[in-house]
Amino acid sequence: MDKFLLNVLTEWRRLDLPFENAAVVAAVSGGADSVSLLLALDELKKRKKLNLRIIAAHFNHRLREGDSDSDEQFVKHLAGERGFELAVGSANISRDGNLEQNARNARYEFLHNTAASLGARTVLAAHTINDQAETFLLNLIRGSGPQGLGGMRSARPLAAGKGWENIGTSGTEGQTDTEEEKSVSPIMLVRPLLNWAKRRDTENFCRELGVVYRYDTMNENLAFTRVRIRKILLPLLEEFNPRIIETLANTSRLLRMQPQSDGAAAGGDEPLIGITDELSLSELRQLPAPELYRTLRGWLDHHRGGLRGLELKHIEAVERLIYSKKSGRNAELPNGGTVVKSGGKLSYRNLKVEK
């Protein structure tokens, strides 16, 4: 099998995404990244590796006259040609305040609503390791501090309503601690390319499949800081270190793993959940992401007597327990510890017998 397909499949497994009996929504702009992901999922479906309902979702921001509509036409054509299910949305984005932020909010709202209406619990975004490196540099130049430098996560809850970066409560509405099986899990935003794919890989994969992706003309506009970072700063940094993209993405990953000092996170408020023997899933689901990570770290630190050996993937595994519908499941931690989900609670057990 093609290396690109193999990598998608490996990451799919690592992210604990469904292989059957589920619907996933794939955001598609028409660019190489999102088209390559959609094509890869379709290939994996054809090869019987995935048995999923895959819905492409395109949002027309109507921000670039002509171009925006051409992108929509391209995605419609691609979907028609290949027989993909397609959802299309559009909006007149408000130019009050931050235009980019408004566009992003409108797009995520559309993706969330599309997923909700189709019963899909996963929205896929095709951000690559290049996007992660560019985001790191953007935040570094802005002086965002350690938390901003942590960059994007490969999976996070996609909340309904305002504050798309945080976990909202509407997804967990009507849920009780004891009737966890009946609860509706929040919709997750998942980025299956973020940890490994370079932009060159997505372009090559499209080319291999003979698909001519769209090229956003804004990608050439040096008025945008992100474009100058991509076109001018990164090539210079590559002269210092040919693997600078991977290096920056990895630094971002390491920073995401760092426990945050209290002052840096959540404005110095008291932790929302104290250290107890068991953590309530419904309470955890209400926490914004940094607070959730901090709570889990503190709780594991307490029970394990330290954070030794604990990596981001372990915290992410516990996070999946929190949002996964399947009950009674475990997340294994290094050195013999296990987080067990049962009865709407997380508990910690050390299954290693002390000698």
Place this chain on the structure above:
Amino acid sequence: MDKFLLNVLTEWRRLDLPFENAAVVAAVSGGADSVSLLLALDELKKRKKLNLRIIAAHFNHRLREGDSDSDEQFVKHLAGERGFELAVGSANISRDGNLEQNARNARYEFLHNTAASLGARTVLAAHTINDQAETFLLNLIRGSGPQGLGGMRSARPLAAGKGWENIGTSGTEGQTDTEEEKSVSPIMLVRPLLNWAKRRDTENFCRELGVVYRYDTMNENLAFTRVRIRKILLPLLEEFNPRIIETLANTSRLLRMQPQSDGAAAGGDEPLIGITDELSLSELRQLPAPELYRTLRGWLDHHRGGLRGLELKHIEAVERLIYSKKSGRNAELPNGGTVVKSGGKLSYRNLKVEK
């Protein structure tokens, strides 16, 4: 008073450096940074702000034929002209292994021995905020991870013998817990320009005093990564953010403040000192810097019930207690807590009366 002098004086106070009855050794290469610091100390002495014995110390690495000797001549001339005490050392640096590292070790050994022989407990190095920003980028490009990105500290113990980055034990030889007053504190390497001075400031100050500093021709050699960072990368980054030097130095500072995850520090070893009510000064003095910081953070976290409001300056204040000869002193922490030094131990007290 000149802004430069005022800034040196303010930082001198912040770093808890002595104002009288002490000798300090100032490392002087002959470049603008080290010459400006030496001149500033001399000015402050003339203005009766400092009453110290100041010894300039120049180390001839003999690495640049002719130039190295010219630098030595320049510093000798400057010292003679201005009546500075001067210590000069030199060595034939081994070219086995990392030349730069060998040169650095030889220089620090000379500075340490000079201070030790004169009874000085402070060695001053004239690194600026520019050096900090360059170090940050150097480590970022190398992929050093969060700890390397933390950069230089404004004060750290200068150990004798091998491992100049760590705290050695020879400086604390013969010390007992209960006879702390008699103990010899380790020699500290202090950087009074690191937090505020830009290279431009040091050059301007030399010019104001009519002193023509030496210019190291290696600073123009683009074969060195640090020179390319200074000459090519930083000017490009300045186009993105005119205050990039300050921004990077501040990011470095914030990262230095972050609690390190156990995996990142000290190779996952057990903390060398467990959480107890009191910490032994002699044990703390044996710890390498990252371990010391981690120990202090864990201890304060335990006693305060969190790290809220705690900043790097507070940890540094506790660190000064550890290395300062004066006994019975306190370091005030935010929210009413105090670290008290007494009888060779640190203890934590909350002096705020609970209502």
